[in-house]
Amino acid sequence: MMRIGIDLGGTTVKAALCREDGTLLHKMNAPTRLGDADGLRADMKALALALCEKEAITPEQVQSIGIGVPGSFDKETCTLRFGTNLDMSDVCFAQAFEPEFQCAVQLDNDANCAALGEAIAGAAKDTRNMLMITLGTGVGGGIVVDGKLYTGCNGIAGELGHIVIRQGGESCNCGRKGCLEAYTSASAFVRFAERALEAGRKSVLEENRGALNAKMICDAVDAGDTLARELFEEYCVNLSCGLANLVNIFQPECIVIGGGLAGYGEKLIEPLRRLTEAETFQGASCNARIIAAALGNDAGLIGAAML
Amino acid sequence: MMRIGIDLGGTTVKAALCREDGTLLHKMNAPTRLGDADGLRADMKALALALCEKEAITPEQVQSIGIGVPGSFDKETCTLRFGTNLDMSDVCFAQAFEPEFQCAVQLDNDANCAALGEAIAGAAKDTRNMLMITLGTGVGGGIVVDGKLYTGCNGIAGELGHIVIRQGGESCNCGRKGCLEAYTSASAFVRFAERALEAGRKSVLEENRGALNAKMICDAVDAGDTLARELFEEYCVNLSCGLANLVNIFQPECIVIGGGLAGYGEKLIEPLRRLTEAETFQGASCNARIIAAALGNDAGLIGAAML
Numbered sequence: 001m002m003r004i005g006i007d008l009g010g011t012t013v014k015a016a017l018c019r020e021d022g023t024l025l026h027k028m029n030a031p032t033r034l035g036d037a038d039g040l041r042a043d044m045k046a047l048a049l050a051l052c053e054k055e056a057i058t059p060e061q062v063q064s065i066g067i068g069v070p071g072s073f074d075k076e077t078c079t080l081r082f083g084t085n086l087d088m089s090d091v092c093f094a095q096a097f098e099p100e101f102q103c104a105v106q107l108d109n110d111a112n113c114a115a116l117g118e119a120i121a122g123a124a125k126d127t128r129n130m131l132m133i134t135l136g137t138g139v140g141g142g143i144v145v146d147g148k149l150y151t152g153c154n155g156i157a158g159e160l161g162h163i164v165i166r167q168g169g170e171s172c173n174c175g176r177k178g179c180l181e182a183y184t185s186a187s188a189f190v191r192f193a194e195r196a197l198e199a200g201r202k203s204v205l206e207e208n209r210g211a212l213n214a215k216m217i218c219d220a221v222d223a224g225d226t227l228a229r230e231l232f233e234e235y236c237v238n239l240s241c242g243l244a245n246l247v248n249i250f251q252p253e254c255i256v257i258g259g260g261l262a263g264y265g266e267k268l269i270e271p272l273r274r275l276t277e278a279e280t281f282q283g284a285s286c287n288a289r290i291i292a293a294a295l296g297n298d299a300g301l302i303g304a305a306m307l
Numbered sequence: 308m309m310r311i312g313i314d315l316g317g318t319t320v321k322a323a324l325c326r327e328d329g330t331l332l333h334k335m336n337a338p339t340r341l342g343d344a345d346g347l348r349a350d351m352k353a354l355a356l357a358l359c360e361k362e363a364i365t366p367e368q369v370q371s372i373g374i375g376v377p378g379s380f381d382k383e384t385c386t387l388r389f390g391t392n393l394d395m396s397d398v399c400f401a402q403a404f405e406p407e408f409q410c411a412v413q414l415d416n417d418a419n420c421a422a423l424g425e426a427i428a429g430a431a432k433d434t435r436n437m438l439m440i441t442l443g444t445g446v447g448g449g450i451v452v453d454g455k456l457y458t459g460c461n462g463i464a465g466e467l468g469h470i471v472i473r474q475g476g477e478s479c480n481c482g483r484k485g486c487l488e489a490y491t492s493a494s495a496f497v498r499f500a501e502r503a504l505e506a507g508r509k510s511v512l513e514e515n516r517g518a519l520n521a522k523m524i525c526d527a528v529d530a531g532d533t534l535a536r537e538l539f540e541e542y543c544v545n546l547s548c549g550l551a552n553l554v555n556i557f558q559p560e561c562i563v564i565g566g567g568l569a570g571y572g573e574k575l576i577e578p579l580r581r582l583t584e585a586e587t588f589q590g591a592s593c594n595a596r597i598i599a600a601a602l603g604n605d606a607g608l609i610g611a612a613m614l
Binding site for chain 2: 072074081129141143145146150151152153154155156157158159160162163164165166167174175176238241244245246248249250251252253279281283284285286287288
């Protein structure tokens with residue numbers, strides 16, 4: 001039997017056909033029709049059918065379809081309540097693949113899907129208890145306990161970016177002050193850089209002032225820029241504060257770091273590992289490993305397939 | 308079949324005989340023989356035998372014995388590695404109840420046992436996913452996921468008091484700065500009061516300066532003392548910051564508040580509930596309830612029996 005995973009983004013709808021063990025066989029995508037729920041559902045079904053054709057299987061051989069969505073949703077009714085950057089709300093996907101596909105359709109948020117993907121087929125393969133932190137525009141999180149996604153009593157657990165590490169600190173989009181996200185999202189990293197430039201700090205970053213991104217700051221660190229190095233060190237201290245909190249709570253087998261900033265690789269992971277270890281309770285046997293994500297953008301697709 | 312739970316404290320060893328559903332039938336205790344491992348083991352067995360006699364059952368009718376311990380331990384070998392306030396280390400309990408009792412002996416930390424007790428037979432009865440926070444000399448924590456204690460990859464998960472809420476803040480016993488424990492243990496509550504008095508603040512608390520406890524501060528709040536009220540409000544803000552972090556991570560069915568300070572009842576719980584709700588993501592269906600512990604000191608005993 002096969003599984004189909006769909007990653008619904010604000011720009012692209014991606015779909016993948018996977019084996020039961022999470023192996024990705026084929027993937028395809030289509031531009032997201034913003035604000036057009038019927039069009040979106042039709043595109044999703046077309047992608048699913050095209051994947052079956054590609055692998056020469058029938059829709060009956062697909063045992064489940066999972067969709068990773070951005071925004072709020074209701075699992076019971078398989079409905080997207082409010083889609084961030086999708087210009088649509090209250091879109092039900094339960095019957096979207098009928099009559100060709102008769103299998104169950106599952107929904108979960110994109111960060112949870114990424115965590116499940118990494119747990120089953122990625123960096124955290126063969127672990128039972130893991131966390132994933134996704135460093136992007138925001139800071140997403142996913143929790144896997146005993147091999148299954150943990151989503152709490154109302155389906156929205158795992159907001160690992162919204163734990164306050166500095167009470168009364170930076171304003172966060174969630175309304176709180178001092179959240180991990182407000183210090184460690186890629187946007188926060190850029191905001192601190194722009195703020196330092198505004199305060200008159202000299203740096204090679206000045207040439208891109210007003211249009212900085214996280215990659216540029218990492219490149220400036222590599223080029224030996226003093227300001228960029230300071231910002232990066234502060235970033236690592238803040239992120240490891242959050243990671244240490246999570247280790248003291250969960251003592252997971254590993255924490256997988258994903259999202260754009262994870263592309264900085266061991267140069268990011270090594271200091272995080274060192275700083276986090278210094279601030280956590282250590283067990284006699286195993287301790288949480290901090291590792292970079294392995295599946296990149298495919299994690300969400302594979303995780304959706306495995307919902 | 309019956310279960311026996313033992314709560315090993317620095318002053319008293321308590322033991323209880325429980326039914327399989329967590330109902331406590333009898334309890335007994337003995338003073339803790341500090342620094343005397345053989346004596347401690349003998350006392351524990353004597354308590355277990357006395358409980359059986361009291362209920363007129365044979366040791367064969369006891370299906371498990373669980374011990375809640377303070378300090379670090381190794382579950383695999385049923386050994387207390389380092390006992391806080393017990394003056395002993397590396398004490399193995401695996402054979403402590405033989406030959407009379409042939410059942411398995413389990414070990415876990417006291418905060419975890421209290422959480423399990425409240426989950427099975429206390430304030431959180433009939434919930435599958437809950438957290439417990441114990442406000443005492445320190446801040447203890449326990450996590451129950453899907454009806455079972457969650458203890459992570461190395462048995463020491465659930466250190467809910469050791470999440471930093473104010474980076475670089477108050478020094479914590481664990482070595483970090485700004486932990487929830489450093490702001491919300493009973494000791495921290497007292498420390499802030501003593502500090503305010505030292506700074507010259509006027510208060511009814513002055514008469515007990517140097518010998519304050521949390522109960523006295525709560526009494527002063529009730530008596531309308533301005534300083535005590537300020538300290539209490541600040542305490543609630545700090546604790547609800549930690550609770551909100553935990554809700555955003557876990558979205559548990561409930562968080563049970565235990566320990567000495569929980570004795571302040573709804574006067575503590577109501578503001579915590581209000582402040583926490585304002586800082587958390589709310590689900591469409593259920594949301595975490597914040598409630599006071601129901602079993603008092605019996606929680607640890609019952610939880611140990613249910614390990």
